Amino acid sequence: MLGHDNNDAPRLQAMVVQACAEQQPLRVVGQASKARWLPPMSDAAQMLSVSEHVGIEHYAPDELVVTVRAGTPLAQLRSVLAAQQQMLAFDPPEFDQLGTVGGAVASGLAGPARPWRGGVRDAVLGVELLNGMGERLSFGGQVMKNVAGYDLSRLQVGACGTLGVLLSVSLRLAPLPMVEATHRTSLASEPDAYAWLRRFAVGSLPVTALSFEPSLPDAPCYVRLSGPAAVVAAASVDLGPRVSDADLYWCSLRDQKHEFFGASEQMQELWRVSVPFGAADLALPYPTLVEWGGALRWVQLPHEHDPRELLTRVQTLGGHARRFGGGQGLGPIVPAAGQAVLQRLQAAFDSQHILNPGLDVHAN
Amino acid sequence: MDRSIVLQLLAAQLPADGLITDAAGLKPYETDGLTALREVPWAVALPETEAQVRDLLKICARHDVPVVARGAGTGLSGGARPIAQGIVLGLSRMRQILSIDPVSATARLQPGVRNLAISEAAAPHGLYYAPDPSSQIACSIGGNVAENAGGVHCLKYGLTVNNVLGLRVLTMDGELLELGGATLDDPGYDLLALMCGSEGMLGVVTEVTVRLLPTPPQRAVLLVAFAELAEAADAVSQIINIGIIPAGLEMMDQLAISAAENFVHAGYPLDAAAILLCELDGDEIELAESIRLVSDVLQQAGATQVRVARDPLEQQQFWAGRKNAFPAVGQLGPDYYCMDGTIPRAALSKVLTTIANKAASYGLRVANVFHAGDGNLHPLILYDANVPGQLEDAEALGDEILRLCVAVGGTVTGEHGVGLEKLNPMCSQFSSAELEQFFRVKAAFDPQELLNPGKGIPTLQRCSELGGMHVHGGHVPFKNLPRF
Ligand SMILES: Cc1cc2nc3c(=O)[nH]c(=O)nc-3n(C[C@H](O)[C@H](O)[C@H](O)COP(=O)(O)OP(=O)(O)OC[C@H]3O[C@@H](n4cnc5c(N)ncnc54)[C@H](O)[C@@H]3O)c2cc1C
DSSP, rough: OOOOOOHHHHHHHHHHHHHHTOOOOOEESSSSTTTTGSOOTTOOOEEEEEOOOEEEEEEEEEGGGGEEESSSBHHHHHHHHHHTTTTOTTOOOOOGGOOBBBHHHHHOOOHHHHHHHOOHHHHHHEEEEEOTTHHHHEOOOSOOOOOOOOOTTTGGGEEEEEEEOOEEEEEEEEEOSSSEEEEEEEETTTTTHHHHHHHHTTTSOOEEEEOOOTTTTTEEEEEEEESSHHHHHHTTTTTTOOTTTTTHHHHHTTTOGGGGGGOTTEEEEEEEEOOOOOOOOOOOOOOOHHHHHTTTTEEETTTTTTTTHHHHHHHHHEEEEEEEEEOOOOOOOOOOOOHHHHHHHHHOTTTTTSSTOOOSSOOO | OOOOHHHHHHHHHHHHHEEEEEHHHGGSSSEEEEEEEEOOSSEEEEESSSHHHHHHHHHHHHHHHOEEEESOOSSSTTOOOOTTTTTEOTTTTOOOOEEEEEETTTEETTTTTBBHHHHHHHHGGGGGGOOTTTTTTBBHHHHHHHHOOOTHHHHHOOOGGTTTEEEEEEETTTOOOEEEEEEOSSSOOOOOHTTOTTTTTSSSSEEEEEOOOOOOOOOEEEEEEEEHHHHHHHHHEEEEEEOOOOOOEEEEEEEHHHHHHHHHHHOOOOTTTTEEEEEEEEHHHHHHHHHHHHHHHHHTOOSHHHHHHHHHHHHHHHHHHHHHHHHHTTTSSSEEEOOOBOOOOOGHHHHHHHHHHHHHTOEEEEEEEEEEGGGGEEEEEOOOOOSSTTHHHHHHHHHHHHHHHHHHOOBBBBSSSTTTTHHHHHHHHHOOOHHHHHHHHHHHOTTOOSSSSSSSSSSSSHHHTTTTTBBBBBBBTTTTTOOO
């Protein structure tokens, strides 16, 4: 019932133990769905694929928690959860229809509902991992409240496998909303579209996704409402017509299938900009798509343009930007402080520096 | 290390009254909320700025002096108990609300700001700070971060870690880490999450940015009685199964009910085996809908009584019993010992029955207060410290309860932290390799081991000494270590 099940942990552990002894760099991958967002693999690195470590170890719908092996395809997990009227609140992307649970946690990317339903970190309750010395360790657990020891499970979120090979993760789930409706309205005549978005995003309406496409002629804005039927109906007054294939639309944003993302990679680079709620228009003449009620902005920057203009603007708005795709790495442009601490922390998990070396999650 | 030289150096960085060294002045700092554990520090430093904190840390690092950060001292696991020949870094004078930004719905706070003060300051903007530990009138946001504090509303709105957006943290050698900010995600390692719940052992929090939420337009509080504990536990799952996450969902057993009723006259039914308090929130339509759905489920689950509080006054009254449960139980006997395990909810009946049996075998009484929605159990063990052996019995029972929590798939501490108190039970939750991983993480931030040393993570030697008694995951722990 819960799909394909295979325990590949012993083999993975043996590989890491050996790699550690031989100081053999490893490239940890799930289904490689994010490969094109990562720097090219160096010849020296050996592939460590988690994709055969699959299956749902434990699912307790009553407790809103699932424990899943890292190689389990997201699509499979989603369908098992949906059968119980539950979901992953952070709604991770499935680029190219691929993606594993481990990859979703390691990359730390969340979907359109992020501001309202939480990010990856908010859902992670526990992990089982192999550190770079090949030790099999468990942190956190299957319960929401847990402060025993340092929170080394949430620390894995966004670490891109450099702090351990994820074997399984326990995730907090959310019930599927009783009713969901998406409405499309135009902000073309709105004097301050970003202020409008903010009012919706942090107001008390049951909003669970809010996008804006300022580069299209009628500047459409999509609002998704979720909750009991009466609540959704009451909140949708004045929000424009209801969109019929709304799930498709939100998935197209989440998985970057939307036309906006289809722009030729030869001509432009995709930038991901994260700003506080209520941050003003970037006011730059590049194609832009807005998610998260204004807090996330995608910008297509023509290759010949200097990104510093964008960076400066983003910094004045209190946010940060990073290049996304084009083989340039997931790393940010803004350097993080405390480099020495970060290096020691990485070494604390991986003394021989064999896990995804060359993948610098901090610097560009 | 020469105490007087260090104190001179510290005093030079602080305002005139910023360094306490006299016995009478040190007295209040000897202990935190776990008053059984006491220690007199060399001195208490009370900085007023981040720069002062940095300078103090640098001096202590240079002279190998241990430092214990302290917020309001309400912690329940000895996390802020001083170290002999060390200093206490009290953050109570850094209590400015630096900004409340209604546009981005965030607040920037110094670490000593009281939890409740945040919501009070945000209220004029129709906003509030969601995590609400019962100690919220006193405890500090810095202490909340260090303990990853929860509250009765964290089922729906999350713990501290889910509500903090940014931190400024100084490491023991005075290096500033700026983590997160007002944005929703941040590149790089999630040190922000790591700091939450790190019990002041990785760094000193000097500033916190939190997200604020819109104050719910309306709330409803339901008082629900059950003739069987197990029915109450099942009812919790059934509510969650229909897709409603209540703002709060708390459970109390018979002894806790009668204690609370005697103490605050909350209107609790004394003949119930268990009560649930269920808070729902939303606008008028949402609320009416949720009350209807939840009441139906509760009736089906066998509730003998479902009372919806008539007005805000009665809502407060219903909550007052729960919020005062600890002191109320305190009235039942001279002393009580508060546990803090978390268990998967499915194991609740089994765990409560086992606790009752174990308590009986010690001749002790246990009242149970339970954050039912998220499985966080607070058994309160009643004992009399003046009866020889009772404190030891209470501790032994507590230890058994925590190991039971681990055995059913839970954890030894849900929100109060390990501190000094739960070092032994930690040995039953983690393997030696896991403990060593914790120590390596600690060393990455504090190679000299000066920040709150000896707390949070038990040494391998300690666990190995206990090892004869404890069994982890069916295996004897630390097979390879010599027994002492
Ligand atoms: C009656 C009562 C009810 C309680 N109810 C709850 C509850 O419902 N939920 C809950 O979670 N807890 C509860 N607690 C426990 C306690 O209030 C929380 O753990 C709280 O977060 C501690 O805050 P504090 O400022 O008092 O910290 P302290 O007790 O001063 O310190 C706690 C720990 O944090 C560290 N610390 C403090 N400030 C800093 C800083 N700025 N930087 C780094 N480390 C720091 C200390 O070193 C120590 O390890 C309760 C306590 C009492 C007495």
